[in-house]
Amino acid sequence: MAIEVRIPTILRTYTGGEKAVRGDGASLSALIDDLEASHPGIKERLIDPDSNGSDLRRFVNVYINDEDVRFIGGLEATLADGDEVVVLPAVAGG
Amino acid sequence: MLTIDQATYDGIVAHAKRDHPDEACGIVAGPEGSDRPERLVAMLNAASSPTFYEFDSTDLLQLYKQMDVNDEEPVVIYHSHTATEAYPSRTDIGLAQEPNAHYVLVSTREHGNNEGPVEFRSYRITDGAVTEEEVSVVTQLPTV
Numbered sequence: 144m145a146i147e148v149r150i151p152t153i154l155r156t157y158t159g160g161e162k163a164v165r166g167d168g169a170s171l172s173a174l175i176d177d178l179e180a181s182h183p184g185i186k187e188r189l190i191d192p193d194s195n196g197s198d199l200r201r202f203v204n205v206y207i208n209d210e211d212v213r214f215i216g217g218l219e220a221t222l223a224d225g226d227e228v229v230v231l232p233a234v235a236g237g
Numbered sequence: 238m239l240t241i242d243q244a245t246y247d248g249i250v251a252h253a254k255r256d257h258p259d260e261a262c263g264i265v266a267g268p269e270g271s272d273r274p275e276r277l278v279a280m281l282n283a284a285s286s287p288t289f290y291e292f293d294s295t296d297l298l299q300l301y302k303q304m305d306v307n308d309e310e311p312v313v314i315y316h317s318h319t320a321t322e323a324y325p326s327r328t329d330i331g332l333a334q335e336p337n338a339h340y341v342l343v344s345t346r347e348h349g350n351n352e353g354p355v356e357f358r359s360y361r362i363t364d365g366a367v368t369e370e371e372v373s374v375v376t377q378l379p380t381v
């Protein structure tokens with residue numbers, strides 16, 4: 144099983160500069176654990192530290208096949224071989 | 238230093254005035270690594286707020302996909318302040334996540350929707366540190 148994950152500029156320090164990496168997992172949560180194994184530190188940048196591991200950070204957007212995962216189950220969203228995952232930091236401020 | 242052409246500068250200012258008293262936001266894309274702000278993209282402020290801005294998540298994905306196809310990056314990320322000076326707020330600093338971008342702030346507090354000068358300032362924001370930079374407005378960007 145292979146899932147392509149597009150990595151934003153700010154997180155490429157964890158991927159040796161790579162714009163896209165491959166990962167594995169039946170859910171977004173499992174995929175993030177798999178990414179963490181090959182790119183240590185990346186998980187902490189994606190998961191809300193106050194959520195006990197159950198939610199993404201508020202200002203990180205993750206899409207599976209162009210759908211914002213917030214609308215399809217968040218970290219429990221399911222993944223299949225060939226899916227494309229995109230990570231994008233929110234553009235926001237006050 | 239940020240070098241920006243007059244038409245793009247005017248476009249950002251017009252957008253900020255149009256959306257006042259809500260914050261306006263958008264980007265200027267340019268070829269990757271070029272530092273040339275060439276393509277102005279006014280975005281919708283999904284927060285529709287005088288004190289907060291956020292790109293809609295679907296619009297954000299479309300924007301980045303289009304830039305990817307064009308081999309572009311966000312050279313400028315701009316937004317307006319409608320009641321305070323054109324200086325990054327603590328929220329702006331905490332949420333700045335494009336280390337290569339020029340963060341442009343426009344303040345419409347003086348003249349709101351009306352004609353009149355605005356504050357237009359540019360910053361680098363990396364790892365919580367803000368560095369103001371000079372803004373050079375040119376008739377046209379130099380030819381490559």
Ligand SMILES: [Zn+2]
Pocket residue numbers: 236237316317318324325326329
């Ligand atoms: Zn701001």
